[in-house]
Amino acid sequence: xxxxxxxxxxxxxxxxxxxxxxxxxxxxxxxxxxxxxxxxxxxxxxxxxxxxxxxxxxxxxxxxxxxxxxxxxxxxxxxxxxxxxxxxxxxxxxxxxxxxxxxxxxxxxxxxxxxxxxxxxxxxxxxxxxxxxxxxxxxxxxxxxxxxxxxxxxxxxxxxxxxxxxxxxxxxxxxxxxxxxxxxxxxxxxxxxxxxxxxxxxxxxxxxxxxxxxxxxxxxxxxxxxxxxxxxxxxxxxxxxxxxxxxxxxxxxxxxxxxxxxxxxxxxxxxxxxxxxxxxxxxxxxxxxxxxxxxxxx
Amino acid sequence: xxxxxxxxxxxxxxxxxxxxxxxxxxxxxxxxxxxxxxxxxxxxxxxxxxxxxxxxxxxxxxxxxxxxxxxxxxxxxxxxxxxxxxxxxxxxxxxxxxxxxxxxxxxxxxxxxxxxxxxxxxxxxxxxxxxxxxxxxxxxxxxxxxxxxxxxxxxxxxxxxxxxxxxxxxxxxxxxxxxxxxxxxxxxxxxxxxxxxxxxxxxxxxxxxxxxxxxxxxxxxxxxxxxxxxxxxxxxxxxxxxxxxxxxxxxxxxxxxxxxxxxxxxxxxxxxxxxxxxxxxxxxxxxxxxxxxxxxxxxxxx
Numbered sequence: 219x220x221x222x223x224x225x226x227x228x229x230x231x232x233x234x235x236x237x238x239x240x241x242x243x244x245x246x247x248x249x250x251x252x253x254x255x256x257x258x259x260x261x262x263x264x265x266x267x268x269x270x271x272x273x274x275x276x277x278x279x280x281x282x283x284x285x286x287x288x289x290x291x292x293x294x295x296x297x298x299x300x301x302x303x304x305x306x307x308x309x310x311x312x313x314x315x316x317x318x319x320x321x322x323x324x325x326x327x328x329x330x331x332x333x334x335x336x337x338x339x340x341x342x343x344x345x346x347x348x349x350x351x352x353x354x355x356x357x358x359x360x361x362x363x364x365x366x367x368x369x370x371x372x373x374x375x376x377x378x379x380x381x382x383x384x385x386x387x388x389x390x391x392x393x394x395x396x397x398x399x400x401x402x403x404x405x406x407x408x409x410x411x412x413x414x415x416x417x418x419x420x421x422x423x424x425x426x427x428x429x430x431x432x433x434x435x436x437x438x439x440x441x442x443x444x445x446x447x448x449x450x451x452x453x454x455x456x457x458x459x460x461x462x463x464x465x466x467x468x469x470x471x472x473x474x475x476x477x478x479x480x481x482x483x484x485x486x487x488x489x490x491x492x493x494x495x496x497x498x499x500x501x502x503x504x505x506x507x508x509x510x511x512x513x514x515x516x
Numbered sequence: 517x518x519x520x521x522x523x524x525x526x527x528x529x530x531x532x533x534x535x536x537x538x539x540x541x542x543x544x545x546x547x548x549x550x551x552x553x554x555x556x557x558x559x560x561x562x563x564x565x566x567x568x569x570x571x572x573x574x575x576x577x578x579x580x581x582x583x584x585x586x587x588x589x590x591x592x593x594x595x596x597x598x599x600x601x602x603x604x605x606x607x608x609x610x611x612x613x614x615x616x617x618x619x620x621x622x623x624x625x626x627x628x629x630x631x632x633x634x635x636x637x638x639x640x641x642x643x644x645x646x647x648x649x650x651x652x653x654x655x656x657x658x659x660x661x662x663x664x665x666x667x668x669x670x671x672x673x674x675x676x677x678x679x680x681x682x683x684x685x686x687x688x689x690x691x692x693x694x695x696x697x698x699x700x701x702x703x704x705x706x707x708x709x710x711x712x713x714x715x716x717x718x719x720x721x722x723x724x725x726x727x728x729x730x731x732x733x734x735x736x737x738x739x740x741x742x743x744x745x746x747x748x749x750x751x752x753x754x755x756x757x758x759x760x761x762x763x764x765x766x767x768x769x770x771x772x773x774x775x776x777x778x779x780x781x782x783x784x785x786x787x788x789x790x791x792x793x794x795x796x797x798x799x800x801x802x803x804x805x806x807x808x809x810x811x812x813x814x815x816x817x818x
């Protein structure tokens with residue numbers, strides 16, 4: 219961990235990752251303190267996976283990056299002893315039995331508890347003698363989380379861990395994550411497309427757009443900073459004149475239209491409608507689409 | 517913490533069923549053939565060895581079983597090793613292995629150690645153990661079941677164990693000699709997948725011809741042939757003299773331990789050579805490129 223900032227688990231400063239001429243991650247700076255659950259949001263190709271790979275030393279970045287006090291690329295093995303990482307869905311080796319994986323991880327991971335893994339697996343429908351290739355995708359993900367959650371780590375990095383799973387499997391995954399791993403001291407960085415489902419779990423959010431970090435904020439601050447105004451179609455022109463970040467149809471309520479502003483809009487604009495809390499999804503759309511787009515016309 | 521041991525264990529967990537089959541099937545076939553097939557021993561041969569025939573048959577059974585399993589294990593291991601760089605890509609489990617705190621070099625070294633050294637060695641020992649059973653069936657068919665119990669085991673076992681020890685000691689030496697070729701094929705399979713063998717074969721064949729005909733330089737063919745011959749010598753340096761001793765009758769069994777020690781000495785004496793030094797440097801270079809390939813491949817999916 220950073221000696222100067224003991225509560226900071228991850229610190230990136232002007233971090234860029236390039237594939238040839240293309241910058242997959244472009245000059246991003248952020249910190250992740252202890253005890254936070256951070257959502258990493260971005261469209262496909264925004265650079266989420268690349269950023270996560272850089273954080274666990276699987277790809278080379280430029281700039282400064284410190285994870286748990288380690289430089290990820292040269293100290294990958296040491297870093298992964300204190301951080302755990304689920305890079306994708308259903309990637310456990312198909313030839314293995316679950317108990318084989320427990321045995322292997324006991325040897326490879328110094329902070330892995332086989333007893334805890336078995337205990338976590340008892341919460342699922344996965345048996346110790348089950349072969350991975352006989353499990354459904356949802357069961358493989360559950361087994362993987364049980365294995366990873368049995369690591370006494372400080373940071374968990376999850377890259378689209380529930381992609382393609384049904385709603386029950388996703389719910390079970392997040393329940394196990396929150397109940398069995400998060401303890402107020404450990405941090406989680408999670409990227410997902412199911413933003414609505416995890417919004418209530420998150421404490422912070424990082425938004426990437428075409429490799430650039432467009433937002434790094436706690437949800438608490440986000441509510442203070444971004445203001446939504448629900449309004450009638452009749453006043454749409456006046457709302458547009460105030461240059462909101464995004465105008466969109468809510469599909470609910472009597473007015474059916476809304477706009478998001480960065481900061482409180484002028485009094486006369488607020489008076490045109492009703493102040494609402496913008497959802498993370500709406501804010502994500504607002505910040506990762508071109509501001510001139512008007513989504514009220516589909 | 518030593519990460520190599522659990523990585524070695526991974527190989528056991530992944531391949532144990534295949535290894536069991538690799539040992540059990542040839543032994544079972546041999547036993548079935550001996551039990552129900554026709555066994556012919558020439559009258560001249562029988563007369564030449566006289567009453568030593570049961571002992572020689574027992575030694576031949578054990579040595580033959582060991583040799584067969586050793587050869588099968590060595591070939592299957594080389595095939596597995598050749599594909600090891602990409603083996604976890606088909607089920608995408610490479611992502612899982614990369615998420616564990618093991619270094620790239622340890623992850624690549626573990627399968628090499630297991631498949632090139634431990635598996636052939638274990639197959640050899642399993643073959644010798646199975647050979648005891650084979651000798652029992654063979655002797656039952658040829659001279660009667662009771663003869664097996666009257667064998668001079670205190671004379672036989674030193675010969676058998678000396679042969680096994682000679683092969684076991686020669687195995688790492690042979691791998692050292694073959695390492696440039698093995699590592700080259702592993703590296704080629706990382707880059708070119710299943711085309712690696714074709715590229716290696718064509719590369720050496722065409723390269724040798726080209727160097728030989730155009731430049732009058734037989735370096736490539738000499739080096740390749742030299743490595744193969746030295747690998748053979750590392751396992752059995754003076755195979756011909758062993759054969760001569762064996763046919764001389766049962767007395768030769770007592771000389772086997774001395775022969776094995778002497779033969780190993782000859783193989784060790786070949787080690788300090790520019791060919792081996794160059795080959796090891798080449799193999800180390802290939803291994804380094806494999807580590808780089810794994811490192812860079814790890815980030816490629818971003």
